[in-house]
Ligand SMILES: Nc1nc2c(ncn2[C@@H]2O[C@H](COP(=O)(O)OP(=O)(O)OP(=O)(O)O)[C@@H](O)[C@H]2O)c(=O)[nH]1
């Protein structure tokens with residue numbers, strides 16, 4: 034993992050500049066989360082979903098979705114706690130065929146948010162496995178989509194086979210305060226991992242829950 038760097042922020046004080054990746058399955062709310070918190074106009078790369086893509090991109094559970102990220106999202110948020118810092122937020126595309134972009138987007142990131150859509154929890158396995166294997170600290174934030182069953186933090190931790198050290202929080206990616214809580218949880222976790230890293234033990238989740 035790359036150590037955080039400092040750079041001049043707004044005002045006189047130097048700010049920690051931290052790169053954060055927002056990942057998760059197709060339609061889990063990555064673009065929405067960055068849009069709800071960014072203090073600058075977020076950069077998005079949305080394209081219309083067409084019928085031609087239906088055989089490739091399963092819309093099960095996300096009917097009504099009309100656009101998808103084809104490259105990345107970017108936003109920025111300055112925090113004052115736990116200390117002054119500027120978060121550079123990079124969202125991954127959700128579709129498998131754009132997975133080759135993950136390495137570039139994750140390069141130098143101090144942490145990641147894995148968004149889990151409770152209607153399609155298993156879609157977050159690839160992101161969880163990816164950050165575990167890279168040794169990138171991450172939190173799992175789960176959305177409650179309208180009409181979806183309600184899950185507790187314990188249910189999600191269990192279903193995704195997450196060890197205690199990985200924070201799990203519920204969130205509404207559309208809500209500024211909720212997203213802020215997710216990001217602060219991640220920053221605290223990532224900073225703690227910098228001082229006391231723990232070994233990653235990727236679990237064979239698909240086998241355990243198939
Ligand atoms: N109820 C609810 N809806 C949400 C939440 N987050 C996102 N949505 C909705 O879900 C839809 C998809 O959100 P996106 O932000 O485009 O999802 P994404 O993960 O960026 O999608 P891809 O880039 O295609 O993988 C949008 O209509 C959002 O308004 C949430 O926390 N709760």
Ligand SMILES: [Mg+2]
Pocket residue numbers: 063064065101102106124125126127
């Ligand atoms: Mg998106």
